[in-house]
Amino acid sequence: MPGRFDLRRCVSWGLAGILVGLLGYPPIEANLAARRAAARLATLESNPDRLTGDGEWTNASLSLRVQHLGPLLASWETIGGCGAGGTGGSVGVKWIGHNTTGGLFHSQLMLDYLSYNNGYNLIALAQIDRDIDQKQKWNVGVVVPVLFKYYSNYLQLRPPVSISNSGLGDINAYLTRRLGPINATAITASVGFPTGTHDAQYKLEYLTQDKQLGLGKFTGSLMIDHTLDESWGLIVLGALGAYRGGTNELGSYRAPTGSLYAYAGYFLGPFVPALGVTATGFTDKDQDRGIPQDLPLFLMAGNASIEWSTDWVAVLLGASFPFSTDLQLQPWLVALGVSVSPF
C-alpha cells in the first residue's frame, strides 16, 4: 500500500519542531559563547606575566549605562520605538550565493515542488554537514530526503483515483575535498543508501518505478565544482556523474547520468540573484519492471535563483525548467531553501 501521509499532522509537528529550535537556540548559543570566553580567559591565565603594569594600557572604558532592562518596566523605562538606539539531485536547484559558514555545523533545508502533468512531488531535503579540519579542506555530510508524491487519475481508472506515496527517501552520505589556496575547487563523492521503499503497491499492484520513493539499491555519485570568485559575483562550473542504482529485484532500472553545469551569481548587497544552465544525459532509458519508459535521454535545464543571506542564515528561492531536445518542457521544479550555520 502507498504510505499514508497526514499533511496536517506533519505541518503541526513541523511547526512545533521549528519553534523548539527557536526556543533552544538562545541557551545553546549562550552556553557556547560562555565556553569560548572561558577558553580565551584560560589562555590569558596561563601567561599572567604578560598582563603586568598598572592597567593604564587598557583601552576598555566603563559604560555609564546602569539601567537594567527587565520584565516589569514602566513605559518610560522601556526600549523600543523608532530611532537609533544603543545597541542535489540530478534535477534541482543548486545553491548559488554566499550561503552560511563558520558555525559549529551547517544545516540546510530545501523544499522542492516538482510539477508533473498528472500530479506533483514535494521533496524536503534536510542536509547537515561540517568541516572536519581547520582549513576547511574536508567536509562530511548527510542528506535526508522526505518525499510526498501525488498523482491524480492514476492508471486512468473509472471513477478516477488519486494516489499518494510518501515517506523517507534514499539517505545520502557524502565527503567533500576542497582544493586550491582558496578552496575554489571541490570534489564530492556521495553514497546513497536504499532507505526509501521501492515496492509500494496499490491494490496489490506495484506502483511504477517513478512513483516509488527509492530503487532499493545503493547509488553513488561524483561531483566536481569550481568557483570563480569575482568582485561582482561568482561563477560556478561543474560536472556530475551518477550511478543511480542499476536494476533492482523487480526488474526496474535507473540509468547512469552525467551532467555539466554553469551558474553565474551577482552580488547585490545581501542578495545574490543567479542564472544557470545544466545539461544532463542518460546512458539509457529508465525501465519499470523491464518496460522502457518514455523519457528523453538528454535534458537541458535553465535555472534561476535568488539568495538572501546574513552571517548565520541564508534563504534561497529558485526554479529549474528542463527541456528535452524537441523543446518539450519536462517536469519543472521550484525550490525554497533555508541554510543555517549556528554557533
Place this chain on the structure above:
Amino acid sequence: MAWRSARSHATAAALFTGAFSSGLAPATDGDLWWHLAAGREILRTRSLVSVDPFSVSAGGRPWVDVHWLFQLAAYAVFCVGGLTALVVAKCLLVAIGALLLLGAVNREAGPRAAQSFAAVFLGALFAARSLLLLRPVLVTLVLLALFFVQLERHRRERRWSALLALPLLQLVWANCQGLFALGPALVGAYLFGSWAARSDTPSLTGSPNGRATDAHSHSHRNEGAALALTLFLCALACCATPYGLRAVLLPFELFGRLLPGHENVYAANVVENAPPLAPAMAGPFWHLKWFFGFLIASFALAGRRLILTHAILVAALVLLAILGNRNVLLLYWIATPIAVMNAWRGARRLVAPVRGRRVTRTLARWAPGAACVGLLVLLFGTAWNEPALASPAPFRAPSESARILRDRPGTGTIFAADEYGGYLIWSLYPRYRPYMDTRLVLRTAAEFAEYLDVTDHPDRFDAFQKAHSFDYVILPVTYPDRYLGLIAHLDASPQWKLVFTDGAETLFAKRDDAGLDRFDVGSRADIDRVLGALEGQFRGSTRLRDAARVGLATLEITLRQFSEAERVLAPVSSPEGRALRARSRFAAGDLLGARGLGERALKDDPSDVQSLNLLALVSLRLGEPASALTYLRRSLAADPFDVEAERILSSLEEHADAYSE
C-alpha cells in the same frame, strides 16, 4: 443557561477592561509627533503632504505618506482632548480588537475556550504592552482582528457575504499604515489553506477508495473562487491611495529594512528592528520563549485537527517576529486566538479520560477566571503606577528645549537625536527644522549611516557642522545613551555652550549667542535649581525621581564633574544609583572607593555583571591581573554576551599579544 451567559459576559468584560488598561501609559514614542504635525499640516493646507516640509535632510523630497488618514484622525482626537484623549482612543482600539478576537474564538471553540483565550491574551498584552504605542499600528491591530474574524467566518460557514467588507476595510488600511500588505497576505493565506485543504482530500491521504465527493469539491471550488476574488479586490484597494503604486511598494521597502545583518544599517541600529532572540533583547523579551512554548504545546495538541491556514499564519508571524521585535505584538495578537483554538481542540481529547472528575471540572471552571483576575490586578497596578497621560512619558521628549526655542524669535536648523525629531517638528515647525527624525524611509541608508557615524564619532561633528551650519543641538542623556560622547565633545568645543539640561535632555547653542546663558554643570547653584525642578515634577514617585537623578549624574560624569555627580546621587539608594556612584569614583581615579562600592554591590547580587566588570578594571589599574581575570570570568559566566566584559577581554588579549611580540 443564565450562568453560561453571565460567564460569557464576565469574560468579555474582563477582557475589555484588561485590554483597555494594558494601553494606559503616556506617549513614549517619537513617531506620534510627526504624525500629529502631518495631520495639522494637511488641515492647514487643505491638501495631502506629498513632499517632506519638515526636516533639513529630507526637505523637499517626495514623501509617500500612506498614514494620512490616521494622521487626520489622530490630530482630530488630539484637538478634542489632547494626549489623554489619544491614549484613551488607543486603549479603546486595543480593547475592541480584543473583543473581536474573543468572538472568533467563542464561535470556533466555545465559551470555555474563550475564557482561556481571555486569560492568555491578557497575559500576552501585559508582556507586550511596551509595543502598544500611539501609532498607526493600532489601526492595523483592529483591522487584522476584523479580517481574521471575517475570514474565519467564511472558512467555517462558507458564506460569500463574510468577505464583502474586506476590500472596503482594505481601502482604509492602505491609507493608514504601511502594514496594509498584511490584509492581502491574510486573504492569500486562507486561499492557500483552502487550496491545500482541497488537495488534502481523502484520496491524497490514502483513503481506501481514493475518491473525493463532488459536493465537497464543489464547495471547496466556490470557497476558493470567493477568496481569490476578495484577494484581487483587496490588492486593487491597496492601489487606491493618493500615492498609487509607490504606496504599494512601501511595505516591501520597509520589510527589507527588517532583514537582520550588519550591512543593514536600519536593522542594526533601530532598536525596534532588533531580533527579539538576540542576546541584548533577552531582558525586555523574556516572554517570547514562554509564548513559543505555548505555541509548541498548541501545535502538538492540535495534530491532525490543525487548520492549515492557521499554521501558515503562525509561521509567517513567527518569521516576522524573529526578524524584528516590533512584530512580536502582531504575533501575539493573531497567534494567541489560533493557539487557543488549537490547544482547545487537542486538550478536549487529552482530558477526555478525566473529564468527569471533580478536580478537572473545578479546574476547567475556575482556573481561566482566576488567571484573568490575577492579570487584571497586575494590569491595573501597572497602569496605576504610570505617570500622567496628559504629558509625554518622562525623559522621552525634549519639551523644555523646544519651549526655550519657541519663546525665542527667529528661525533655524537643529541637529537632534532622531527620536527627538518628531517632537521638534510638532513644537517648532515651520520656524525650526530638525536635521533628522524617525521617518527613515525618507533617507537613504548612506544618509542614515552618515548621521550615526557623526553620533558615534563626535570628532567628525565639526566637519558635519561646517557643511550644515546648525543653529542648535538637542541630545538625550540616557534614553538612549548613544549621544553621551557627542555631548562631551560639544561641551568642550569652543563653538558651543550647554544652555539647558534637566538630566534627560541637553540643549546646546552657539557660544556667540548672547541671548542664552551658559548652563554650568559644575555650579552647585545651577544643579540645585535643576534638582528642585525635578523634585517638584516627580513628587510622589521615588522611581522617577531616582531615574531623573541618575540621568543628571550620568551627564555630570560625562562632563567630568564627579563631585557634583556624587552629590546628585547621594539620596539615590537604588542599585542603579550605587552602580553609577562606583563608576563615578572609578572615572575620578578613586580606585579603592570604586572597589568598596563594587564589592558591596556584589554582596547583594554576586552575579551583577556591571560590578564584576568594574572590579576587573579596578584590579587591572591596581596591577592585580589575576584578580581581574577572576572577576572577568565571573562576569562572562553570568552573561557571555556582555559588551563591556567582551571589550575588557579583547583589550587584555591585545595587550598580551603586544607583550609577546
